[in-house]
Amino acid sequence: MPEKEKLRLDKYLWSIRLFKTRTEAAEACDRGRVKYNGIAAKASKNVSVGDEYEVKTEAKRWRIKVAQLLDHRLQYAQAIEYYIDITPAEEIERLQYQAASFNTGKRQSKVGRPTKKDRRELGDFMGE
Numbered sequence: 670m671p672e673k674e675k676l677r678l679d680k681y682l683w684s685i686r687l688f689k690t691r692t693e694a695a696e697a698c699d700r701g702r703v704k705y706n707g708i709a710a711k712a713s714k715n716v717s718v719g720d721e722y723e724v725k726t727e728a729k730r731w732r733i734k735v736a737q738l739l740d741h742r743l744q745y746a747q748a749i750e751y752y753i754d755i756t757p758a759e760e761i762e763r764l765q766y767q768a769a770s771f772n773t774g775k776r777q778s779k780v781g782r783p784t785k786k787d788r789r790e791l792g793d794f795m796g797e
Contacts, residue, residue, distance in 0.1 A: 676738050678703065678722075679712035684739045686748045687724055687731060697724070721755070729764055732756045 679694040682703065688694040697703050698712035702725040705714065710722065716735055724731040734753040742748070783791065 676716045676740055677712060678710055678714040678716050680740060681716045681735070681738065682722075682724065684742050684748065685733075685752050686742070686745055687726055687733075697726070702726075730756070730760050732760075 679691055679698055682688055682694040682697070683691040688697065694703075695712040698710055698714075701709040703710045704723040705720065707723075716738060718735050718737060720735045722731075722733050722735075724733060732755045734755050735751075736753050737751045739748065739751040
């Protein structure tokens, strides 16, 4: 993969698949959701190897370190080699807790309304 010397931050965040579109990456920068050394970073900022960014997406608060520069989008399995995820353990635990408490809407077994079979058995027991 050829590396460029200058690479925009929004293009890098899009290419490593933190955002679905480059426009979303640029908007996140404009809204202050991407920080470099605690200061909001502009979409046009040049990215360098070794830079650390704090990126707030809809799903997660990322802390990433640039391992290599990538100027085009690749498969996820390849794209993850271009950054190092240094997200704190507390954030990962918070996400796991949220995922565990996520309600899919499916009724748990033996909880909630009785099934048709349960109603029949109850009716037989009650003599109805």
